[in-house]
Amino acid sequence: MSDTASPRTRSAAWLTLPSLLLFAVMLLTPLSLTLMLSFNEYDAARGATGGFTLSHYAAIVSDGYYLEIFLRTLRIGLITTLLCVVIGVPEAYILSRMAAPWRSVFLMIVLTPLLVSVVVRTFGWSMLLGIEGPVNMLFQAIGIGKTRMLYTEGAVITALVHVMLPFMVIPVWTALQKLDPQVEQAALSFGASRLTAIVRVVLPQIMPGILSGGLIVFGLAASSFAIPGLLGGRRLKMVATTVYDQYLHELNWPMGAAIAVILLIANLIVMLTCHRVVERQYRRRLG
Amino acid sequence: MPRNGSFAILFNTLVVMFMLAPLVIVCLVAFTPENTLSLPGWTWSLRWFRKVFEHPDFVTSFINSLWLATVSASLAVGLAVPASLAITRGNFPGRQALEGLFLSPLVIPHLVLGVALLQMFARIGATGSFVWLALAHVVVITPYAMRLLIAAMTGYDRSVEHAALSLGASRLTVFRRITLPMILPGVSGGWLLCFINSFDEVTMSIFITAPSTITLPVKMYMYATESIDPMMAAVSALIVGLTAATALLLDRIYGLDRVLVGQR
Amino acid sequence: MPFLELDALSKHYGPVKAVDDVSLSVEQGEFISLLGPSGCGKTTTLQMIAGFVDATAGRIRLQGRDITHAPANSRGLGIVFQSYALFPHMTVADNVAFGLEMQKVERAERARRVEQALALVHLDAHAGRYPRELSGGQRQRVALARAIVIRPPLLLLDEPLSNLDAKLREAMQFELRTIQQQVGTTTIMVTHDQAEAFSVSDRVVVMQSGRITQIDTPYEVYEHPASEFISRFVGKTNLLPPATDGGPQRHVRPEKLMLKPAGQGRADATIVDRFFLGSQWLYHLESPLGPMVVVQVNDGSPAHPPGTAVALDWDDAILRTLPEGGR
Numbered sequence: 059m060s061d062t063a064s065p066r067t068r069s070a071a072w073l074t075l076p077s078l079l080l081f082a083v084m085l086l087t088p089l090s091l092t093l094m095l096s097f098n099e100y101d102a103a104r105g106a107t108g109g110f111t112l113s114h115y116a117a118i119v120s121d122g123y124y125l126e127i128f129l130r131t132l133r134i135g136l137i138t139t140l141l142c143v144v145i146g147v148p149e150a151y152i153l154s155r156m157a158a159p160w161r162s163v164f165l166m167i168v169l170t171p172l173l174v175s176v177v178v179r180t181f182g183w184s185m186l187l188g189i190e191g192p193v194n195m196l197f198q199a200i201g202i203g204k205t206r207m208l209y210t211e212g213a214v215i216t217a218l219v220h221v222m223l224p225f226m227v228i229p230v231w232t233a234l235q236k237l238d239p240q241v242e243q244a245a246l247s248f249g250a251s252r253l254t255a256i257v258r259v260v261l262p263q264i265m266p267g268i269l270s271g272g273l274i275v276f277g278l279a280a281s282s283f284a285i286p287g288l289l290g291g292r293r294l295k296m297v298a299t300t301v302y303d304q305y306l307h308e309l310n311w312p313m314g315a316a317i318a319v320i321l322l323i324a325n326l327i328v329m330l331t332c333h334r335v336v337e338r339q340y341r342r343r344l345g
Numbered sequence: 346m347p348r349n350g351s352f353a354i355l356f357n358t359l360v361v362m363f364m365l366a367p368l369v370i371v372c373l374v375a376f377t378p379e380n381t382l383s384l385p386g387w388t389w390s391l392r393w394f395r396k397v398f399e400h401p402d403f404v405t406s407f408i409n410s411l412w413l414a415t416v417s418a419s420l421a422v423g424l425a426v427p428a429s430l431a432i433t434r435g436n437f438p439g440r441q442a443l444e445g446l447f448l449s450p451l452v453i454p455h456l457v458l459g460v461a462l463l464q465m466f467a468r469i470g471a472t473g474s475f476v477w478l479a480l481a482h483v484v485v486i487t488p489y490a491m492r493l494l495i496a497a498m499t500g501y502d503r504s505v506e507h508a509a510l511s512l513g514a515s516r517l518t519v520f521r522r523i524t525l526p527m528i529l530p531g532v533s534g535g536w537l538l539c540f541i542n543s544f545d546e547v548t549m550s551i552f553i554t555a556p557s558t559i560t561l562p563v564k565m566y567m568y569a570t571e572s573i574d575p576m577m578a579a580v581s582a583l584i585v586g587l588t589a590a591t592a593l594l595l596d597r598i599y600g601l602d603r604v605l606v607g608q609r
Numbered sequence: 610m611p612f613l614e615l616d617a618l619s620k621h622y623g624p625v626k627a628v629d630d631v632s633l634s635v636e637q638g639e640f641i642s643l644l645g646p647s648g649c650g651k652t653t654t655l656q657m658i659a660g661f662v663d664a665t666a667g668r669i670r671l672q673g674r675d676i677t678h679a680p681a682n683s684r685g686l687g688i689v690f691q692s693y694a695l696f697p698h699m700t701v702a703d704n705v706a707f708g709l710e711m712q713k714v715e716r717a718e719r720a721r722r723v724e725q726a727l728a729l730v731h732l733d734a735h736a737g738r739y740p741r742e743l744s745g746g747q748r749q750r751v752a753l754a755r756a757i758v759i760r761p762p763l764l765l766l767d768e769p770l771s772n773l774d775a776k777l778r779e780a781m782q783f784e785l786r787t788i789q790q791q792v793g794t795t796t797i798m799v800t801h802d803q804a805e806a807f808s809v810s811d812r813v814v815v816m817q818s819g820r821i822t823q824i825d826t827p828y829e830v831y832e833h834p835a836s837e838f839i840s841r842f843v844g845k846t847n848l849l850p851p852a853t854d855g856g857p858q859r860h861v862r863p864e865k866l867m868l869k870p871a872g873q874g875r876a877d878a879t880i881v882d883r884f885f886l887g888s889q890w891l892y893h894l895e896s897p898l899g900p901m902v903v904v905q906v907n908d909g910s911p912a913h914p915p916g917t918a919v920a921l922d923w924d925d926a927i928l929r930t931l932p933e934g935g936r
Contacts (some may be wrong), residue, residue: 070435073427074443076486080424081446085453086483089460089503095464150362152353162602167361169605174368174588175545176580181569182367185374185382185578192370192384220367223360228606260559281454283548288569298456298548305460305552322457329452501697508694510681512708512759522707526698553788 096315106312114316131297135280138218142275146226154234172224180288183217209291217285226271233267273332277325375582377575395427417482418539425490433498448488458551473555482543490535497531534599536605612637617668627653631818632886640796642806645816651799687756691768693748695740702736708759726758766798782808803843847901857930863904867922874920880913
């Protein structure tokens with residue numbers, strides 16, 4: 059029994075006031091302003107002119123230029139997610155089977171790049187994939203020949219996978235930690251092959267981890283800015299870099315706002331689904 | 346403990362190389378004596394590091410970033426401690442909704458926040474203000490402190506606080522003498538995590554920094570879109586070193602695995 | 610005037626009556642146990658006395674003072690928590706000194722009393738250690754020292770021995786009682802273990818579904834339980850048919866039944882199974898009266914193997930009948 063429902067703990071609510079104030083001013087207000095801006099009329103000479111129009115949203119769904127950008131973003135996001143699953147899940151599984159000191163050493167090597175600025179990591183990739191870079195040197199050595207990789211979807215996806223992989227490994231690793239290793243041994247003792255044991259016993263148990271990791275990766279990849287900005291060049295635009303251009307180059311703020319609103323809503327849907335997945339699994343486990 | 350086969354070991358080696366490659370190459374290229382982005386051969390040089398420290402823009406933006414990260418991490422922890430205390434100890438309606446609100450910046454693309462704040466700052470004339478920039482950073486880093494603190498506050502036996510109360514301690518004394526020392530690793534770990542995240546933040550900051558408040562990642566982003574020379578590599582190497590040092594400190598204080606993997 | 614008085618104390622969570630109309634008078638220096646299965650309301654009762662749970666109705670009076678709604682940190686009670694709740698970042702001595710510090714006892718006096726309290730629980734040599742460096746039993750004694758050093762009018766023990774292994778628990782039961790008698794503090798202990806309650810208490814308060822069902826000395830609770838539920842909760846029992854048609858059911862404890870050679874007792878029986886308990890043998894028997902349980906002292910003579918035909922015998926004086934309506 060740890061019930062402390064006394065009137066005194068009710069008064070604790072005021073402790074959240076400073077944060078609430080900050081979030082109201084710095085989060086809710088600007089987001090509402092942007093939502094309103096996305097319905098403003100726009101005039102190339104005078105900028106946002108107030109009024110109410112759905113024309114920006116209409117343009118996004120009808121104009122092939124924007125559709126292509128959204129489709130490209132979707133495609134890059136999906137491929138990144140798929141690659142993160144294909145690399146991250148086996149890696150987490152291998153890590154979880156390592157002996158004591160190596161396990162945490164390699165886990166840290168895989169996860170710590172999270173803490174290094176994304177600009178630095180992207181810059182590293184632009185050097186690795188450059189026309190005179192080590193990857194091209196390797197390609198030449200094995201006879202593929204020099205390949206232009208910068209400013210291609212391949213470069214963007216490579217860097218995205220690098221940045222997102224930790225977000226895939228973390229939930230799968232967590233799910234694997236909760237797994238009873240004897241369950242897999244039990245499957246083996248019944249004569250299941252190693253592969254069958256993984257597919258029939260391990261995989262179903264870590265599925266929620268894979269699912270939530272995949273959703274996080276997709277959400278982050280689809281809204282990524284610095285990587286397509288630096289590795290995609292001017293032609294290979296994604297949603298985030300388009301918003302940047304609308305705001306800072308085209309100066310069509312209402313259009314930029316409309317794209318940003320769509321990005322935000324899509325992202326919230328993906329992330330809340332992820333939350334649901336985890337929540338449901340949690341409730342089921344509690345019985 | 347089951348053992349990994351040789352295929353698994355090869356796979357792990359490739360993944361580790363993939364994860365480290367971009368960090369290793371920036372650190373190597375930083376020492377090149379050449380004028381172009383190239384790996385140093387037999388001669389290593391510190392000339393590009395010297396160049397960085399002679400470059401006023403990089404020095405200013407580095408100082409801006411350090412200062413900004415320090416101020417906003419302190420503010421974020423200062424707000425997150427009482428808020429998480431209320432959320433974990435309080436018994437008032439709307440607790441869950443508040444927690445959701447305070448963690449929401451984790452699921453809002455920084456780009457969207459960036460343009461939203463750009464618009465608001467333009468309207469209230471806050472562009473170029475260090476204080477408003479810091480407040481924006483506080484919003485995006487508070488969730489990191491909050492998650493760690495909520496975990497720290499729910500992670501221990503509450504009857505310890507009851508014991509202190511029963512021995513005659515006031516609410517404030519209980520917080521000062523019992524709760525705070527017990528959540529101290531969470532507080533300092535949260536501060537460092539906030540510091541790193543503020544220091545690294547680029548997407549939102551691009552929209553709301555002015556030349557006087559420009560941060561290092563924004564400066565680097567701008568620089569990289571215009572010209573590429575080994576000075577970029579030298580700055581990057583410095584950041585990798587600084588991050589590694591902070592990560593080690595974080596590991597000492599709170600445990601890196603607990604910060605990164607989370608324990609909830 | 611009783612030292613501590615609970616007067617129609619209740620705690621309701623919505624429609625659930627966790628504690629319902631509990632009244633109890635405790636005399637100064639008494640050792641009282643609240644005994645019952647989990648969920649019976651004993652811990653909630655203790656938490657209301659401690660001030661961690663707010664009573665829905667009723668009064669708590671300590672030394673004539675109404676403390677029903679007084680804040681927990683103004684009651685000055687000594688509490689030993691089930692988890693011990695030691696301050697992990699303080700040494701043993703600092704843990705014990707904390708309450709004195711809150712009472713603003715001056716430094717020299719504080720040190721003297723901490724030393725005294727630690728000597729009482731035989732931990733004077735461990736004053737500088739941290740809780741994590743102690744064994745379970747040692748932590749338990751630090752918790753006890755911390756609670757009694759403030760010389761509380763009332764000591765509350767919440768399942769104090771449940772985290773200890775069986776051997777240590779038994780040793781600590783006696784130590785707890787010895788220390789309580791030395792300091793003479795009125796004590797209320799919550800437990801679900803009847804052996805623990807019996808061995809240390811002056812009186813046992815049996816609770817069931819939020820209500821008190823019996824208040825008696827341990828001996829009376831065991832020998833004259835107020836209901837069949839209590840009878841079974843505090844020990845094993847055998848049901849015998851009524852002496853007269855329509856009369857009350859009779860009970861007899863297994864250690865009071867005697868095994869005699871076949872044909873020499875009041876009822877024939879066959880040994881079904883036997884269990885060796887060290888100092889005793891436990892027999893399951895089948896008899897015309899129904900299944901029976903008998904406990905016999907292990908006096909060194911060989912035990913009866915299963916299948917042996919024996920006879921059951923008893924002294925009429927030890928048969929018990931339950932009060933009317935006792936359920």
